[in-house]
Amino acid sequence: MSAIPTVPKAAAGAGPGGAGQALETSVVVEESVDARVGPRGSLEILSQAEIDKLLDTSHTGLYTLFRNCALAVLNSGSESDNAKEIFEHYRDFDVQILRHAWGIKLEITNAPAAAFVDGHMIHGIKEHLFAVLRDIIYTANEIISAGRLDSQDPASITNAVFHILRNARVLDVKTRPNLVVCWGGHSIGDAEYRYAKRVGYEFGLRALDVCTGCGPGAMKAPMKGAGVGHAKQRITDGRFLGVTEPGIIAAEPPNAIVNQLVIMPDIEKRLEAFLRLGHGIVVFPGGVGTAEEILYLLGVLLDPANAQQPLPVVLTGPRASAAYFDKIAHFIEGTLGAAALTRLKVIIDDPAAVARYMVHSFEQVRSFRRKQNDSYNFNWLLRVPYELQQPFKVTHASMRALELHRAQPVHRLAANLRRAFSGIVTGNVKEYGVAAIEQQGPYELAGDADIMRLLDELLTGFVAQGRMKLPGSAYRPCYRLVA
Numbered sequence: 099m100s101a102i103p104t105v106p107k108a109a110a111g112a113g114p115g116g117a118g119q120a121l122e123t124s125v126v127v128e129e130s131v132d133a134r135v136g137p138r139g140s141l142e143i144l145s146q147a148e149i150d151k152l153l154d155t156s157h158t159g160l161y162t163l164f165r166n167c168a169l170a171v172l173n174s175g176s177e178s179d180n181a182k183e184i185f186e187h188y189r190d191f192d193v194q195i196l197r198h199a200w201g202i203k204l205e206i207t208n209a210p211a212a213a214f215v216d217g218h219m220i221h222g223i224k225e226h227l228f229a230v231l232r233d234i235i236y237t238a239n240e241i242i243s244a245g246r247l248d249s250q251d252p253a254s255i256t257n258a259v260f261h262i263l264r265n266a267r268v269l270d271v272k273t274r275p276n277l278v279v280c281w282g283g284h285s286i287g288d289a290e291y292r293y294a295k296r297v298g299y300e301f302g303l304r305a306l307d308v309c310t311g312c313g314p315g316a317m318k319a320p321m322k323g324a325g326v327g328h329a330k331q332r333i334t335d336g337r338f339l340g341v342t343e344p345g346i347i348a349a350e351p352p353n354a355i356v357n358q359l360v361i362m363p364d365i366e367k368r369l370e371a372f373l374r375l376g377h378g379i380v381v382f383p384g385g386v387g388t389a390e391e392i393l394y395l396l397g398v399l400l401d402p403a404n405a406q407q408p409l410p411v412v413l414t415g416p417r418a419s420a421a422y423f424d425k426i427a428h429f430i431e432g433t434l435g436a437a438a439l440t441r442l443k444v445i446i447d448d449p450a451a452v453a454r455y456m457v458h459s460f461e462q463v464r465s466f467r468r469k470q471n472d473s474y475n476f477n478w479l480l481r482v483p484y485e486l487q488q489p490f491k492v493t494h495a496s497m498r499a500l501e502l503h504r505a506q507p508v509h510r511l512a513a514n515l516r517r518a519f520s521g522i523v524t525g526n527v528k529e530y531g532v533a534a535i536e537q538q539g540p541y542e543l544a545g546d547a548d549i550m551r552l553l554d555e556l557l558t559g560f561v562a563q564g565r566m567k568l569p570g571s572a573y574r575p576c577y578r579l580v581a
Contacts, residue, residue, distance in 0.1 A: 129210070129211050130188070130190075130191075130207075130208040130209060130210065130211060131206070131208075131209045131210070131211050131213070131214050131217075132206065132207045132208070132209070133205075133206045133209060133214065133219060134196070134203050134204070134205050134206070135203060135204045135206060135219055135224060135227070136202070136203045136204075137202070137224075137228045137231075144195070144202050144235070146197075148235050148239065149195050149197060149202070151235075151238060151239075152164055152195055152231075152234075152235070153194070153195060160234060160235075160238055163234060163344055164193070164230065164231065164234050165191070165192070165193055166185065166344065166347075166348065166529075167230045167234065167344055167347055167361065168193050168204075168206075168227055168230055168231075169184070169185070169188055169191050169193075169209075169210075169348070170184070170347040170348040170351045171213075171223060171226045171227050171230055171347070171351060171352060172191075172206075172209050172210050172213040172223060172227065173188070173210045173212075173213075173348070173351055174212075174213070174223060174226070174351040174352055174353065174354065175212055175351075175353075175354075184348050185348065185529060188208060188209075188210065190207070190208040191206075191207070191208045191209060192206070192207045192208065193205070193206050193207075193209075204227070204231075220354075222354050222356075222357075223354075225357075225359070226352045226356065226359050229266070229359040229360070229361065230359075230361055232265070232266065233262065233265075233266060233360060233361035233362075234361065236262065236265045237262060237361075237363050240261065240265070241258050241261060241262065241363075246258055246261060249488070249489075252482070252484045252487055255367070255370070255487045256370065256374070256478075256482065256487075258363075258367065259362070259367050259370050259371050259374060260374070260476060262360065262362060262363075262367075262371075263360060263371060263374075263375065263476070266358070266359075266360045267358075268337075268339055268358050268360060268375070269475045269476055271337070271475050272474075272475075273474070274460070274464055274474065275377035275378075275460040275463045275464050275467070275474055276305060276306050276307055276377065276460065277306070277307045277308075277309055277337070277339070277375060277376050277377050277378075278301055278306050278307070278308055278309070278320075278376065278377070278378050278379070278380055278456055279309045279310070279372045279373075279375065279376030279378070279379045279380070280294070280297075280298070280308055280309070280310045280316065280317065280320045280321075280379075280380050280381075280382065281310070281311070281316070281372075281379065281380070281381045281382065281384065281388055281391045281392075282294060282315065282316025282317065282381060282382030282383060282384045282388055283315050283316050283382070283383060283384025283385045283387065283388050283565055284311075284313045284314050284315040284316070284317060284349070284350050284384075284387070285315060285384075285385060285564065285565060285566070286315045286316050286382070286383055286384065286565075287564075289416050289418055289419075290316065290382065290383050290415055290416060290419055291315065291316070291319045292319075292416075293319075293382075293414075293415060293416040293419075293447075293449070294316045294319035294320050294323070294382045295319040295320065295322050295323035296323055296449040297320055297323065297380065297382075297414065297449040297452050297453065298319060298320030298321060298322060298323025298324040298325075298327070299323035299324065299326055299327045299449070300323075300327065300449045300450050300452065300453035301320065301323070301324045301327060301453050301456070302323060302324035302325065302326060302327015302328045302329075302330070302331065302333070302336070303327040303330065303331060303453070304327075304453050304454075304456075304457050305328075305331060305333060306324070306453065306456065306457070307324070307336055307337035307338070307339070308320050308321050308324045308337070308338055308339070309337075309338075309339040309340075309341065309372065309375060309376055310339075310340060310341075311340065311341065311342060311346070311350060311368075312340025312341065312342050312350065312352040312353060312356045312359060313342070313346075313349075313350025313351060313352070313353060314350065314353060315384075316382040316383070316384060316388075317340075317350065317353065318353040318355060319382075320380070320382075321338045321353065321355040321356070322355055324336065324338070325338070325355060337357065337358060338355050338356050338357045338358070339356070339357075339358045339359075339360070339375070340352050340353075340356035340358065340359045340360070341360050341362060341368055341371050341372060341375075342359070342360070342361060342362070342368065343361065343362045343363065343364055343365055343367070343368045344361065344363075344364075345364070345365060345524070345528045346365065346523075346527065346528065347361070348527075348529065349527035349528070350527075364489045365489070365490075365520060366486065366487055366488065366489050366490070367487075369391065369394045369486075370482050370486075370487065372391075373395070373398060373409070373477065373480060373482065374476050374477045374478075374480065375475070375476065375477075376409075377409075377410075377460050377463045377474075378409065378410040378411070378412075378456045378459055378460060378463070379395065379409065379410070379411045379412070380411075380412045380414060380452060380456070381411070381412070381413045381414070382414065382415055383415045383419045383422045383423075383565075384565065385560045385565030385566055386519050386522045386523050386526065386557070386560060386565075386566065387519070387523045389426070389429075389519045389556070389560075390516050390519035390520050390523060392413075392426065392430075393512050393513075393515045393516035393519060394486060394512075394513075394516045395411065396430065396434060396438050396441065396509075396512045397483060397485075397486050397509050397510075397512035397513040397516055398480065398481070398482055398483065398486060398509075399411075399441045400434065400437070400438060400441070400508050400509040400512060401481055401483050401509045403481040404480060404481055406466075407466075407479070407480055408459065408462040408463050408466045409463070409480070410443070410455065410456060410459035410460075410462075410463070411441060411442050411443065412442075412443050412444070412445055412452050412455060412456070413426065413442055413443070413444045413445075414444070414445045414446065414448075414449075414452050415446065415447075416446075416447050417446060417447040419446075420446050420447075422559075422563070423444055423446070425555070425556055425559050426556075427439060427442075427444070428552075428555075429552050429553075429555070429556045430442075432548070432549075432552045433511065433515060433549055433552055434508050434511065434512055435508060437508075438508070438512075443455065467479075483509060483510075483513065485510060485513045486513050486516070490517045490520055490521070492520065492521040492524040492525075492528075492531060492541075493534070494534065494538050494541055494542070496521075497518070497521045497541040497542065497543060497577075498541070498542045498543070498544060500514050500517055500518055500521075500543065500544075500545070501514050501545070502514055502515065502518065502543065502544065502545025502546065502549050502550070502553075503545050503546045503549070504546055504549070515553075518543055518553070521541055521543075521577070522541070522557070522576060522577050525540070525541055525576025525577065526566060526576055531576070532576075535576045539578075540575060540576050540577050540578040541576060541577045541578070542577075542578050542579075542580050543577060543578070543579050543580070544579075544580045550579050550580075553579060554579050557575075557577070557579075561573055561575065
């Protein structure tokens with residue numbers, strides 16, 4: 099790209115009230131941008147200790163975590179979902195915190211040019227960038243260092259999830275239950291994307307808000323449709339909540355519609371946040387990540403302690419995707435039993451019916467929470483089993499050691515199956531997982547013969563349907579099933 103004339107960088111460092119009061123300046127060189135960016139409305143001031151932690155490049159420091167998440171946000175809209183490829187392409191990207199008497203600025207070098215227009219950072223991307231800064235600092239200082247998180251105590255883990263969400267101000271909502279959590283693949287075809295958008299439109303017409311994993315595909319489509327529905331109903335305060343975590347953010351960067359972004363510390367707390375926040379869940383077609391979410395959900399709902407919890411769950415897609423849900427149902431029934439299917443409702447090719455079902459079910463959710471004196475904006479009464487709260491460290495050894503057999507309670511089998519799918523997601527798109535597969539070969543999964551057969555059928559179907567990667571990418575399996 100040709101250079102865009104801007105205010106010289108030196109002016110951007112001038113004191114308040116001078117010519118340098120503009121929040122940012124930038125210089126574009128080819129496909130990257132150098133910029134100096136200041137926050138608006140949040141995090142104008144950081145302590146010296148917080149800044150030192152963010153600039154600490156040691157093994158225990160926060161710099162690498164912040165740098166990688168910042169690059170992922172700035173790379174929103176990328177056609178690649180390979181974290182290693184993204185970080186290699188922008189290996190010269192850097193972000194530094196500049197100390198000023200009146201606050202802070204971020205000095206960014208070699209950033210993706212798509213994050214800027216006419217030399218200025220797009221406002222939505224700037225909001226997401228400082229949401230990353232906010233959540234990384236808060237989690238490190240107020241959750242980890244402050245001792246709020248006891249990883250051996252389920253209540254402490256849930257409290258940590260609550261505090262992170264509260265600090266991000268996503269709980270500052272006093273309204274009847276209206277938040278639909280939407281799950282689905284980031285690698286879906288045009289027909290499935292259009293269908294998810296139509297479902298979101300029906301949500302918007304009924305004043306429902308949307309929460310997703312914040313990336314592309316089935317995470318973006320319902321938000322986009324709901325935005326149109328809200329506009330038609332003249333709703334100006336609709337919420338488009340994105341919940342992500344550092345390991346996945348590079349492969350699924352926040353889409354432009356997200357107006358509230360939260361970075362959870364890991365995938366387990368991200369999944370718990372979805373269930374605590376949402377009043378109902380809609381699942382669109384996807385791949386391994388979507389299967390992981392469904393199994394996590396069933397691991398929670400099949401726990402006897404949650405038998406009375408009214409959490410509506412709909413699996414939906416266009417007519418052409420009916421076979422996908424048939425395969426999912428076949429796998430669930432074969433591994434977890436027919437009772438697991440009673441917690442799921444399948445609606446094919448009827449967006450309005452999905453929205454009406456959610457609206458009707460939300461009245462049940464509201465009635466239950468009122469009777470139990472539970473919050474509308476954070477489901478305290480839901481029991482998330484401890485084994486689903488524990489971060490699963492994906493390695494070749496931990497994948498091989500998973501207990502994929504029937505000699506255990508069904509909700510624990512669901513939890514172990516969920517870990518298997520989590521490992522495959524890691525091997526597909528997470529930087530350290532991709533590197534481990536390159537060095538040591540595919541992960542191995544072992545278990546009961548019939549479970550392995552069902553797993554093989556499902557995963558083979560995902561590969562054949564192109565549900566493992568973004569369109570156009572060749573897929574090399576990161577797993578191997580063994581007897």
